[in-house]
Amino acid sequence: MAEILIKLEPADNPSDLLAWGRCLPVAVFEDGHPWGSLERPPKFLVVRITDQTAAQAQQYLKVEYDTSDPPNPIAIRKWKFDIDDDTMSNPMKKAVGDAIADGTILEVTTGMINAYIKRTT
Amino acid sequence: MADFTANVHGVAWAASTAYALNDNVGNDTSPIKIYKCITAGTSAGSGGPTGTGSDITDGGAHWAYQGERHYTSLNAALAGESYNLTTNIHNTGQAGILTIDCYNFKDTTPAGTGTGYTVDSGHYINIKAHDSHGGTWNESRYRLVCNLGYTYGIINVNTQYTRITGIQSYLVSTSNSSSTGDLLFNNWSYAIISKCIFRRDVDGFGGVEGLVFGTYFMGPAKIFNNIFIGGFSQAIRLTGAAADAGIEIYNNTFVRAYIGIAASVTYTGTISVKNNLFYNCVSDVTGTITDSYNATTNNNSKGLSSGGTGNRFSQTFTFADDPGSAGSITHVQSKANYSTSCSFDSNNTAGNTIIVGVGFSSSFPAQEVSDSKGNIYYKLPAQFCWNPAYGGAQIFFAKNIAAGPNTVTVSGTGTDYGINIHEYSGLSTVGPYSFIYANAAGTNGGSTTPLTGQFSTVVADSLIFVCGADESSPGPIYSAGTGYLGYTLRSSSAGHYDASEDYIATSIQSNVRANFTNTSNLKDYWSIVAGVFQAIGTPFFNFHLGNSDTGAKGYGVSDPGSGLFSDDIDGETRSGSWDIGADDYQSGAAAAAITGTIINSITEADIVTGGKTLIITLTGDTWIAN
Numbered sequence: 181m182a183e184i185l186i187k188l189e190p191a192d193n194p195s196d197l198l199a200w201g202r203c204l205p206v207a208v209f210e211d212g213h214p215w216g217s218l219e220r221p222p223k224f225l226v227v228r229i230t231d232q233t234a235a236q237a238q239q240y241l242k243v244e245y246d247t248s249d250p251p252n253p254i255a256i257r258k259w260k261f262d263i264d265d266d267t268m269s270n271p272m273k274k275a276v277g278d279a280i281a282d283g284t285i286l287e288v289t290t291g292m293i294n295a296y297i298k299r300t301t
Numbered sequence: 302m303a304d305f306t307a308n309v310h311g312v313a314w315a316a317s318t319a320y321a322l323n324d325n326v327g328n329d330t331s332p333i334k335i336y337k338c339i340t341a342g343t344s345a346g347s348g349g350p351t352g353t354g355s356d357i358t359d360g361g362a363h364w365a366y367q368g369e370r371h372y373t374s375l376n377a378a379l380a381g382e383s384y385n386l387t388t389n390i391h392n393t394g395q396a397g398i399l400t401i402d403c404y405n406f407k408d409t410t411p412a413g414t415g416t417g418y419t420v421d422s423g424h425y426i427n428i429k430a431h432d433s434h435g436g437t438w439n440e441s442r443y444r445l446v447c448n449l450g451y452t453y454g455i456i457n458v459n460t461q462y463t464r465i466t467g468i469q470s471y472l473v474s475t476s477n478s479s480s481t482g483d484l485l486f487n488n489w490s491y492a493i494i495s496k497c498i499f500r501r502d503v504d505g506f507g508g509v510e511g512l513v514f515g516t517y518f519m520g521p522a523k524i525f526n527n528i529f530i531g532g533f534s535q536a537i538r539l540t541g542a543a544a545d546a547g548i549e550i551y552n553n554t555f556v557r558a559y560i561g562i563a564a565s566v567t568y569t570g571t572i573s574v575k576n577n578l579f580y581n582c583v584s585d586v587t588g589t590i591t592d593s594y595n596a597t598t599n600n601n602s603k604g605l606s607s608g609g610t611g612n613r614f615s616q617t618f619t620f621a622d623d624p625g626s627a628g629s630i631t632h633v634q635s636k637a638n639y640s641t642s643c644s645f646d647s648n649n650t651a652g653n654t655i656i657v658g659v660g661f662s663s664s665f666p667a668q669e670v671s672d673s674k675g676n677i678y679y680k681l682p683a684q685f686c687w688n689p690a691y692g693g694a695q696i697f698f699a700k701n702i703a704a705g706p707n708t709v710t711v712s713g714t715g716t717d718y719g720i721n722i723h724e725y726s727g728l729s730t731v732g733p734y735s736f737i738y739a740n741a742a743g744t745n746g747g748s749t750t751p752l753t754g755q756f757s758t759v760v761a762d763s764l765i766f767v768c769g770a771d772e773s774s775p776g777p778i779y780s781a782g783t784g785y786l787g788y789t790l791r792s793s794s795a796g797h798y799d800a801s802e803d804y805i806a807t808s809i810q811s812n813v814r815a816n817f818t819n820t821s822n823l824k825d826y827w828s829i830v831a832g833v834f835q836a837i838g839t840p841f842f843n844f845h846l847g848n849s850d851t852g853a854k855g856y857g858v859s860d861p862g863s864g865l866f867s868d869d870i871d872g873e874t875r876s877g878s879w880d881i882g883a884d885d886y887q888s889g890a891a892a893a894a895i896t897g898t899i900i901n902s903i904t905e906a907d908i909v910t911g912g913k914t915l916i917i918t919l920t921g922d923t924w925i926a927n
Contacts, residue, residue: 187380191417198459199417200383207374207410214313216372217332223381241411 181211182229182237186261189223203261205241210234227261303395307382309443310335310404311373314349320362323432323441325404326350327370335404336364367404367431375403375428375445375456376412383417386424400427403443403468411447413457422491425462434469436883437843438498438530444469454513464493471500472509472531490519494527496883501531511536511558514548521547528554528844528883532679535563536582539572554578554844554883559682559738561585578883580620580844583738620844630727630764630805630836635788637721639799644708645724649674651704654728654834657697658768660799661715664689668713670697670720674705684740684828686772692717693742693828694770694799701730717772719799723788725764728834738832739815743825749777751817751829758810762836765804767815769829772797775822782816844883 185207191199200206211228219226229237244257314328314336324338328349336350342361350357350364357364372378378401384390390397414426430443438444445468447455455470492514499511511533514522518540529536536558537550550573555561561579564572564587579585633653636643649655657670657678665685670678676699685693692715702724709722739756743749751769758765767785771777776798781787785802800817815831 185377189381191383191415192385192419196416198413198415200380200415201417204380206377206380209373214311214327214333214373216309216327216370216377218307218371218381219373219377224377 182208182232182234183211183213183215184208184227184229184237184240184261185215185219186225186227187223188221188225197256197258201260205259205261208234208237208241303390303393304397304400305382305391305393306368306400306402307371307378307391308335308368308402308404309372309375309378309408310370310406311408312406314344314359316344316346316349317360318344320344321441323405325367325406325431326364327373332369335367335370337367339363339365374408374410374412375401376410379412379414379426383415385419386426387419387421390424396424398424398427400429402429402431404431405442407440408443408445409447411455411457412445413454414460414463416459418460420460420462422462425464425491426460427464428456428466428468429464430467430469433467433496434498436528438469438471438500442469443467444471446471446473448473458492462491465495465497466493467496469498469500490521492518492522492524494522494524496526498528498530499533499536501533510534510538513538514540516540521549523549523551524553525549525551526553526883528556529558529561530556530844531558533558535560537562539564548572550574550577552576552883555580555582555585556844557581559583560587563587578844630725630762630834632786632788632803632805633724633726635721635723635801637719637799637801639717639719639797641712641718641720642708642710643720643722645706645722648705649702649707649724650726651702652730653702653724653726654730655699655702655707655709656723656725656766656832656834657709657711658721658723658766658799658801659695659697659711660692660717660719660768660770660772660797660828661695661713662690662692662717662772662797663715666692666713666715668695668711668715668718670699670709670711672699672710673708674703676702676707681738681830681832682740684742684830686770686826686828687742687745688826691826692770692772694768694830696766696768696830696832698832698834700728717797719770719797721768721788721799721801723766723801723803725834727762727836728764729837738830740828740830742829743827745825747825749819749823749825749827751779751819751827753815753829753831755812755814756831756833757812758806758833758835760835761806761808763806763810764834764836765806765810765813765815765831766834767802767804767817767829767831769800769802769817769827770798771824771827773822773824773826777819777822777824777827779817779819782818785815787817 184205187200187202187204187206189202191201206224210233215226218224240259242259246256310325310327312326314326320326320338320341320343322338322341326336326338326349327333328336329351334351334353336357339356340361340363342363344362345360348359350359350366353366355365357366372381382391382399382401384392386399387396389395390399418426420426432442434442434444445455455472456465456468458465494512501509501511509532511529512524512527514537524537536555537553539548539562550562552575555577557580559582561577561582561584562574574586577585633650634645634647636645655672655676659668659670661668668683670680672678678697678699680698681696683693683695697711709720711718711720739753741751741753743751751771753767765785767782769779771779774797779787779798779800781802785804787800787802802815802817804815815829817827817829
């Protein structure tokens with residue numbers, strides 16, 4: 181199983197793709213990771229993915245860049261975990277108030293895909 | 302002002318485990334805490350340190366409480382503390398400096414500041430290692446080790462005024478694609494980066510750069526006392542057109558970068574590049590820095606295959622870990638084919654090295670090499686003919702290969718591929734200490750003799766491998782240069798020439814050139830590339846000036862009148878002066894123990910009033926007070 185650390189607090193400038201905004205994946209580890217004292221609500225939520233390894237879940241940290249101008253790469257897409265989306269399972273929604281929530285990769289990625297940030301430039 | 306320090310550490314305490322001095326672990330609850338090992342030993346079978354004591358017994362190990370463990374990765378700390386630091390640091394409603402204190406552990410999550418911070422000159426992000434790496438890559442200290450492929454930069458800084466001190470950063474990715482990311486990308490201004498080690502073991506000089514200042518970086522910046530190790534295409538890349546850059550690059554050491562410091566566009570501000578060491582880089586400083594560029598450079602370069610003239614010192618220097626000679630480089634077998642694939646006649650031996658010389662036609666093609674054993678190939682830059690239609694030559698290599706039958710294949714956008722494949726034993730299987738590089742091409746109407754630029758080897762036992770091509774038809778007839786052995790020179794039916802030769806040196810070769818000779822169809826369409834591969838030698842990680850160095854160490858003292866060493870921005874002078882290159886020493890800890898024998902037993906009163914002399918005989922290595 182993998183555990184994903186997800187930001188809960190909003191950024192001051194949420195429209196900026198590079199800002200550490202609400203619902204962005206921050207780190208991925210195998211389950212049982214000894215999370216820090218601040219890696220929990222209200223700053224973060226840990227989602228435990230029951231059917232993926234940490235190596236598989238690393239993909240959700242991926243940021244897609246436009247590198248057509250190599251010295252000036254532009255972030256164009258990144259994963260976002262849509263906790264408030266209706267497509268999320270009830271346990272996932274409930275987990276906002278807890279430290280760790282369990283979900284299958286289908287539940288998690290459904291939420292993520294629905295909130296996949298689009299090209300901004 | 303309400304400064305906040307976010308502690309980062311990501312390893313839990315473990316039962317019945319041997320711990321070394323200064324190891325850090327996390328344990329206890331409410332909150333989870335960081336402990337530092339103050340007495341090495343094996344931990345207890347359960348429990349672990351708890352509380353806030355300064356000497357907590359845990360089996361044979363003893364621990365001291367360090368603080369609350371807030372985050373388990375640098376990235377989480379940057380994400381969790383993303384506030385307006387001028388008004389609301391740590392969500393306290395006050396202004397302050399955010400220090401992110403990275404304790405001793407291996408962090409594998411790429412980190413980024415994001416753009417959510419609001420900062421100014423007095424309220425900024427200060428990322429630091431809790432304990433110094435001591436100037437040498439240190440597996441017992443904080444290190445950010447990432448195998449990229451999914452982000453752009455191990456540390457991606459997008460916030461002004463950010464300071465980074467003492468961080469070890471290691472790009473593990475074997476890819477040479479520029480899209481896989483730079484080690485650190487900084488797109489804003491007022492950066493201070495010091496005492497860091499940027500490491501990349503992969504040779505091949507692909508598109509991966511070390512420390513990059515992006516297009517919108519406006520300066521100023523101070524970059525000092527850092528060490529850049531490995532096959533970076535450009536260890537420091539300056540891409541922006543800063544209005545008032547004020548960039549100071551002082552006392553850094555660059556090892557085996559293709560280019561040490563490169564400016565790809567014109568800076569209009571002041572850039573000072575001083576007191577740096579460049580070791581086995583193809584070039585030290587390049588680019589279009591045109592205004593106030595202090596390239597009276599006061600840098601020292603060694604083993605450059607180009608450049609190295611003008612304002613550079615010729616002062617010799619010796620690193621603490623200069624590689625030793627190991628000898629026994631042997632050419633095992635070779636084969637050639639005027640095609641895109643070629644098979645060895647005999648099985649490869651595990652641990653050997655395959656070197657491939659590739660000749661090609663067409664205009665500026667890109668090619669890669671693979672083989673049926675799945676070995677990973679790195680490449681030196683291609684050399685193209687002055688007339689692009691006649692292609693060029695390129696060297697690829699794979700280290701520490703697998704055993705068995707093997708077919709090597711080249712793929713790319715070129716035509717008329719001809720490949721020479723060679724297997725060698727006795728070459729270094731680890732990077733980045735395996736090669737330097739020199740190349741050249743003919744000029745229109747110029748010489749008809751393929752001849753590389755000048756280069757030097759740095760250890761006695763080295764392999765100089767040379768690949769040449771002339772894709773005109775009919776091409777010239779090549780033979781090996783003087784002292785070289787041509788293994789697979791070949792003339793195809795089409796008249797193209799794809800040649801290789803080698804020279805196994807047993808002594809250091811200084812300022813030499815490699816060449817082919819030709820006797821017919823003399824033309825100027827030639828391209829030639831040479832790589833120098835070192836024998837297996839002593840692990841080579843300490844890139845500080847060694848105690849035996851008598852040239853560059855303390856050079857500020859020996860040459861006080863030259864004006865070349867007028868300042869040292871780290872302010873940490875050594876022995877009354879400063880050195881060239883990174884000089885962040887591990888004070889004391891690396892010194893040998895001093896033992897002694899008291900020859901005559903006397904009291905203080907004997908010395909003060911009796912005029913007696915205390916004699917102590919000290920043994921052990923000389924203690925250099927760095």
